[in-house]
Amino acid sequence: MPMNQPVAEGREYEARHLLVLEGLEAVRKRPAMYIGSTDTRGLMHCLWEIIDNAVDEALGGYGDAIEVILAADGSITVHDRGRGIPVDVEPRTGLSGVEVVFTKLHAGGKFGAGSYNATGGLHGVGASVVNALSSRLDVEVDRNSATWGMSFRRGVPGTFDGPGPIAKFTPGASLQKLRRAKKGVTGTRITYWPDRQIFLKDAQLSLTDLEARARQTSFLVPGLALSVTDARGPETTQETFKHDGGITEYCEYLATDAPLTDVIRLQGRDSFTETVPMLDDAGHMEPADVDRELEVDIAVRWGSGYESRTKSYVNIIATPKGGTHVAGFERALTRAFSKALEGTRLLKSGEEIIKEDILEGMTSVVTVRLAEPQFEGQTKEVLGTPAVSRLVGKIVEAELTSFLTSTKREAKAQARMVMEKVVSASRTRVAARAHKEAQRRKNALESSTLPAKLKDCRSTDVDRCELFIVEGDSALGTAMRARSSEFQALLPIRGKILNVQKASVGDMLKNTECASIIQVVGAGTGRTFDLDAARYGKIIFMADADSDGAHIRCLLATLFFRYMRPLVEAGRVYTAVPPLHRFELINPKRGMEKYLYTYSDAEYQRKVAELTKRGQNFKEPQRYKGLGEMDADQLSETTMSPRHRTLRRITVDDAEAAEQTFDLLMGNDVGPRKGFIVDGAYQLDAATIDA
Template identity: 50%
Template structure:
């Protein structure tokens, strides 16, 4: 090892105080472009907002000066001016010169706040040429200045004045009679820490103040712009809070389909947190306040804004996930309970359909929020998801069932259902075009009844026993994602045949061709054209034999389909019990014993059953509705997943049942005969 490659303790660097912020500003303010400069302003005004949330400030004034500085004044309690016992510094100097210092770490200063790490104000200080703070408190006016986070005194106004380093908060005068307490901060950010042409965006400042005024109805925000020489002033105050915000965010010219639904509630959750001594405690109970406003409009745009303790979460987070789940479930439940909205076989609308035309604002207040970064773009507090889901779901459900809003709710539900139909129609058109292109050069078996979708997520291929069952299945299926391939008779027993003979079998060749993933060692699961393969045979001995032959084929030459859990066996019923009377009831059973038990249960309940109880001799005997409800509808059918938990045992079983050696199979049948329930044999 040469001297040039040596790496020792002297090569390590320890950044002290605010030096880390200046060295890596993007880590603390998100970026070094205009967004980073806007974030400096956000950090300062959020501190004033926290005073408003706590009920101590009613007015926040932001002034954009002609020299590029930004000033934020509030009439809150003021940053504490007393001496901090541990550090020996005044509260003002401690907060503005030390990272991770402040009153937002679970103490008594704030119940909830946007503060995360106690980094914001000190980061602004570190990246500023000059930073002035004036605190009016307890009858005195306190003042202090900083240059790049270093405390001292300037001999004149502006950032270019001579600076002398000096620690300590100065008392510069007395408060006037009737004058409110509060804090005034003015800073000149240093452009050297930012990219060329980066600047404070006045519209972003305006939007921040407007949004915060919506979220904190008790506080008036004032923007004074002196950048052009003359001073223009604009005030933001919205006594109706989130309701006013929804009206503002809704697309102009769009007519509302519903009134604004206001949701307010509380809930508790648990999380791991450190106590005042830094010891981590598990299952600390937290209380969350939830405030949501939403409405649907006639348009197609969707706007959902998320906030935590007045901080905008641009990328949403755990509260957005809870909201999405809640409105989706509540609307889906309401649709399922409203007769006539959905047609048979229609899919339930998804979140995408529910959100179409919606304008919503989500605001949660929680102690010690967790975010994915210092810029707080995304909330990561896990427990809030269930809290907001429960609160929103209850309110939306009550709204849909309330007699006063039931008509309005039904209009919204119809809009959601229509949105789902339009989405599915557009998707079907695209999928049909893609599938036509994909199959133009492929000669698929003429008996394949294909589906329209190209993705494997929902698509299903039914291997159907016989052409008679195909007729009912064709009328019963959902053509968007259910494909059918009829099989004539029993396929070749591949356990007794080699690969060449196997592929010469017409039925097997059709299956391999339709799946499109090959066989044996060359089988490529990712190339398979369907998400599931379902073996649909009659509920009799021949049907069981056909299923066994097909399972043998997949186990020997397409085993990844079984290993990935994508091979299923349908379970068609054997019997159909129908009760007599006006409110007749139909029940399907799958075994003789189940039929007898259900028959006795119905008769005991005083219901008359049509006798003799009909037994299906095959899939072809069912009409389309019966086949759909019992065997093909994903919501009501029963299927068995074919699994392969022990490959060696499976190989031995297949060889025993399907192999060339007859003697072991005969011996097994004789030995197992005693286990057969003779009364269940259909003779």
């Protein structure tokens, strides 16, 4: 644009257009930056922030119990027996310690070296962020033989003239001394109401997630009792988690297969120097070298299975995406096993092992503790401190080599079994790769034929193509006439496929139906699965709307979850929702369709009531017992046509919970499944059974 050309209206950009957010306004303006989202995940993240502060006190040796209460009025209370938030005046701000912690971003006792050594919180924003996103927050502190209290509304200190967040609020109050407390009693009670101006209406606290987090923390801090009380429903439930066995007990809890070894503890301590910005006497930030202590504690065991499970933590904060501590651990595994196998005749000349061979059947809990760890973001999912990788690797390699080369009878026998398992995994991997390469060469010379029963589509646009996995040949004939052959492919399966949760990989591949599904999807299985190679954009299970159909859908979901999980994680696996009932209207009124469909018994009852109220006559509704009862037009209109159908996407919001559910429903352990069925039997309304 020429320098003298006038600026178009609406494109001005002056200093007056800049918005300066003061205090906690930034949190309310951009909450997702601090808690990830404003749905259930963000709501739970706020609770984790408060609980983690209480756990940090216990981690430092102050207090051995934490109570979490979910009240019927929507409030959440966290009570710890730590030292209590400081109540004296902070000299630079002139505010009480409580007000500083709850109203100032990046303020707390975890920046310096005096109050905490290793903590989960380190950015100093957790309590203040929760305060900013709460319609009301009350804090009480037991300290100095007194109970002190203060209240806030959306981050602003003040007083309420009654209970709950809707009480009249008067801003401007400071910390008050409420009453005397017993000598020596200390702790903090925080009660808050999440602000529904911020969080989505359907965001709800998950008791399952809360109890899982409490259980996990009780393993990581031995001796700490965490009590969770849920008073939101008609009945109040309470459960307390306390484990004195630490991560050894946690590793045993996580493992699902028969053990080859006892739980092995790999422990050590080392130091490193880190360059960090520090405030000098003049208040300027200057780089300075700081000596850090790193404490490493890892529990690991090998079992007879093939799945690998690793849980990692930094100062008891979960790092689900790993980081430098996990990278150092995994590199050390390979070095230690390679070194130990050199002294045996198990590994033949030319053979080598890689990390994946060692991870088969391994369950591990990796924990490190250090001051001021570097995380990627406030959600703390990945540890980034560079020096940790080298030090963890050194400690693990030394400790694990000691176990693998032990001369003690029991340890020696266990080490031998593990090394034999690793070598066997290596040879299986090499044989599988050779078979795959041979198959590729064969495919290059002659075209590979897909199963004859596959009714493929004509389109080559993967994103548009859909594969319907259809239950039975009877439904296949109707589905062939109902589909759009341009982009909808059909693969019939006969009855119920193999339960792959109980079967080995070899048995799964020998099963005709499973092998056909994997071949048709065309992207491989397990670790070698290539999502980009999948031949269809949607995989849709289409089975009858009865118990057998539900069983078949569950078996198919198990197959995809276990061997083609990236498809599920990408949201490309669905179940079709066929109708249960069809209404045929007699002389329908203007604007009404002649045929109406309902997809559940509740919807059926509502539709009957609606038609009766309107005075609309209809024939006796038809109850579909299977897909084969519909003709092609009906199947297309209700179940297959993208314009009218309903699909239910299969997602993995929580892979761990999903895997536990599959193991309960499909695994080898019959006892828990029997208990699940018996408990469910008492909740079944016998009158609803379609017999």
